[in-house]
Amino acid sequence: MSKLGLKICWPGLFDVGFLFRFFLSILIFDAGVMAKILIVEDEKDMARGLKDILEFEGYEVATAETGKEGLQSVDKEKPDCIILDLMLPDLDGYEVCSRIRERSNAPVLMLTAKAQDHDKILGFKVGADDYLTKPFSVGELLARIMALLRRSAGYSHDAEVIRVGSSLVDVKHFIVRRGKQEFSLSHYEAEMFKLLYARANQPVSRDEILDKVWGTEKFPTNRTVDNFIVKLRKKIEEDYRNPRHILTIYGVGYKLSP
Ligand code: CA
Secondary structure, eight states, X not given: OOTTSEEXXXXXXXXXXXXXXXXXXXXXXXXXXXXXXXXXXXXXHHHHHHHHHHHHTTOEEEEESSHHHHHHXXXXXXXXXXXXXXXXXXXXXHHXXXXXXXXXXXXXXXXXXXXXXXXXXXXXXTTOSEEEESSEEHHHHHHHHHHHHHHHHHHHHOTTEEEETTEEEETTTTEEEETTEEEEOOHHHHHHHHHHHHTTTSOEEHHHHIIIIITTTSOOOHHHHHHHHHHHHHHHOSSTTSOSSEEEETTTEEEEOO
């Protein structure tokens, strides 16, 4: 165990570090560009250790020591993945994560010394994609970062999986995933979501939703639209009574704000 609290797993020709570098080279070859990782961590030794390891693995690395600096770096650096320490001097890590989600779809790996389940669940609720408890092994950290980058690269190239806040909506397979929860979408819920997403950040009227989702063969009412919006919110929103993404535009209809 080093002073960073990281268990160093290499060197060694056939060790995990070698295998990760091998698979990383495939990932980099696939992506054609180097992934950029932002480390938000106030403990200088830990931040420096992580930076060295990630740069050694070929990643481009940016660092921030506070939550506010981290948020600025998300805007400025546009990282592909963010490693976020939970215990920061200025802002609560959960708040930082939730504010990252308002500005970036990059996967967030939370680091913390806490191991309780409720901390992990809260992390997922505010939009974290994965969670690692200190002390952790370098091999596990690298494996998780690679998995996150692979998944997010898949999502960005595949518009059938759409991030809305902390939820991932898979319209092809009619599934919504939020943290470890999974919900099924009905045909009409999926069609309604697709319509709202196609017009993201613009209001869509109830009449248009009725026309495009239900068509003229059925005889639903505006109330049907409202009922399906509630169903969709229960699956996609963290708190469906206080929606932050599927918004009511009074007198018009609804707007999706991913
Ligand atoms: Ca810290």
